[in-house]
Amino acid sequence: xxxxxxxxxxxxxxxxxxxxxxxxxxxxxxxxxxxxxxxxxxxxxxxxxxxxxxxxxxxxxxxxxxxxxxxxxxxxxxxxxxxxxxxxxxxxxxxxxxxxxxxxxxxxxxxxxxxxxxxxxxxxxxxxxxxxxxxxxxxxxxxxxxxxxxxxxxxxxxxxxxxxxxxxxxxxxxxxxx
Amino acid sequence: xxxxxxxxxxxxxxxxxxxxxxxxxxxxxxxxxxxxxxxxxxxxxxxxxxxxxxxxxxxxxxxxxxxxxxxxxxxxxxxxxxxxxxxxxxxxxxxxxxxxxxxxxxxxxxxxxxxxxxxxxxxxxxxxxxxxxxxxxxxxxxxxxxxxxxxxxxxxxxxxxxxxxxxxxxxxxxxxxx
Numbered sequence: 001x002x003x004x005x006x007x008x009x010x011x012x013x014x015x016x017x018x019x020x021x022x023x024x025x026x027x028x029x030x031x032x033x034x035x036x037x038x039x040x041x042x043x044x045x046x047x048x049x050x051x052x053x054x055x056x057x058x059x060x061x062x063x064x065x066x067x068x069x070x071x072x073x074x075x076x077x078x079x080x081x082x083x084x085x086x087x088x089x090x091x092x093x094x095x096x097x098x099x100x101x102x103x104x105x106x107x108x109x110x111x112x113x114x115x116x117x118x119x120x121x122x123x124x125x126x127x128x129x130x131x132x133x134x135x136x137x138x139x140x141x142x143x144x145x146x147x148x149x150x151x152x153x154x155x156x157x158x159x160x161x162x163x164x165x166x167x168x169x170x171x172x173x174x175x176x177x178x
Numbered sequence: 179x180x181x182x183x184x185x186x187x188x189x190x191x192x193x194x195x196x197x198x199x200x201x202x203x204x205x206x207x208x209x210x211x212x213x214x215x216x217x218x219x220x221x222x223x224x225x226x227x228x229x230x231x232x233x234x235x236x237x238x239x240x241x242x243x244x245x246x247x248x249x250x251x252x253x254x255x256x257x258x259x260x261x262x263x264x265x266x267x268x269x270x271x272x273x274x275x276x277x278x279x280x281x282x283x284x285x286x287x288x289x290x291x292x293x294x295x296x297x298x299x300x301x302x303x304x305x306x307x308x309x310x311x312x313x314x315x316x317x318x319x320x321x322x323x324x325x326x327x328x329x330x331x332x333x334x335x336x337x338x339x340x341x342x343x344x345x346x347x348x349x350x351x352x353x354x355x356x
Contacts, residue, residue: 014195014297015217018224018290038348039193045345046196047289050306054346060355090353100281101306104328107285111225112196114286115293119192128228128279143353150282167223168232170216175268175321177238 021114022163024123025079027156032085036120040155041087043116049105053095056109056150059141061086069140070152074130083124083154087113088137090147106150113153123158126151199292200341202301203257205334210263214298218333219265221294227283231273234287234328237319239264247318248330252308261302261332265291266315268325284328291331301336304329 041058049055061067062085070086071077080086089110096102110126117124130137134149219236227233239245240263248264249255258264267288274280288304295302308315312327 014192015221015294017192018221018294021224021226023226041348041352043193043196045348045351046199048199048201048292048304052343054351056351058348058352060352063356066356098306100309100328103278103281104285104288104306107282107287108289109285110282111286111289114226116193116196126226128276128282131278141354141356147353150278165230170219170223170236173223173232173234174219174236174238175325176319178241178244178319 017115017119021118022123022165023125024156024158024163025125025154026159027082027084027123028159030084030157032122032155032157036117036122037085037087037155039120040113040116044089044109044113047105047108047112049108050098050101053097053102055092055095055102056106057090057092057147059088059090059143061088061141066140070130070137073133073136073140074127076127076129079125079127079154080152083156085155087153087155088141088149089151089153090143091150093146093148103150110151110153117155121157122155124153124155127154195293195297199296200301200343201303202334202336202341203303203332204337205260205262205301206337208262208335210300210333210335214295214300215263215265215333217298218291218294222267222287222291225283225286225290227286228276228279231275231280233270233273233280234284235268235270235325237266237268237321239266239319244318248308248315251311251314251318252305254305254307257303257305257332258330261334263333265331265333266319266327267329267331268321269328271324271326281328288329288331295333299335300333302331302333305332
């Protein structure tokens with residue numbers, strides 16, 4: 001496995017941004033501005049989608065009461081309680097035309113959001129385990145049935161930056177060159 | 179709809195990179211180096227995945243004979259014939275644990291690859307329509323059944339850069355702020 005550790009001397013090239021993005025699960029008390037949230041959502045919206053159907057929808061959650069209800073839907077409730085902002089991401093099934101392609105587009109959208117928040121100096125984590133209770137989340141958020149929960153992003157100012165991660169070397173991932 | 183047109187005076191910030199990425203379907207005769215291909219695949223590999231299961235696998239196709247066979251699998255065969263490099267992206271079902279989450283991870287991986295190739299000055303397009311013949315593609319590539327085709331990236335030096343695209347304004351995408 002290749003390890004890429006975050007260092008203070010890293011240049012700001014795009015490939016570095018991709019590598020230094022981490023799942024940040026601890027946040028300071030500092031709030032996240034509406035302007036930052038809008039930039040993150042806008043970045044997500046510029047992902048590609050099949051037929052440009054833009055199947056993503058977003059909710060911005062700051063309410064402590066709502067966060068407490070969402071925290072009960074996942075074993076990662078502590079993250080949800082500590083993050084100043086949550087962004088549930090939903091698939092608009094009304095415009096969906098292919099489950100696989102629309103789900104991929106949502107993944108591309110979320111990756112744009114993660115990279116954008118990292119580029120803004122924020123930290124965040126993509127929460128997927130909560131999907132086991134996606135219907136309950138939809139009801140807590142008071143959304144119609146045509147919206148299917150795809151993920152929740154937790155966002156805040158990073159409580160630390162000392163996390164490493166690893167990946168398979170590309171020699172193991174490229175099956176053949178033909 | 180918001181339109182974002184590529185201009186020569188654009189700064190190189192990350193949010194701009196996200197916005198100026200386009201689906202490029204026409205390429206010059208110039209080849210794409212192995213080093214560039216490796217950078218693109220490595221960028222893809224640094225996407226997040228559930229449980230860090232890294233379900234993506236890649237094939238690098240330059241062979242004219244293989245491209246001709248693949249071109250017959252899609253109505254976008256002309257793009258496949260003209261692109262100097264194709265990268266079919268596959269889901270390794272042997273490590274897959276959740277169809278939705280793994281499909282999202284593949285989408286995040288592809289978006290990293292598209293952003294990386296754009297940052298390198300290359301052009302590419304995410305081909306999805308070819309999935310209608312994913313079994314045929316798997317056989318052309320001589321891959322085992324546990325590998326499921328998820329997309330094909332066509333990559334080359336851009337034949338033009340004058341394309342615009344548009345997105346819904348975020349006010350239409352953020353359903354509520356609570």
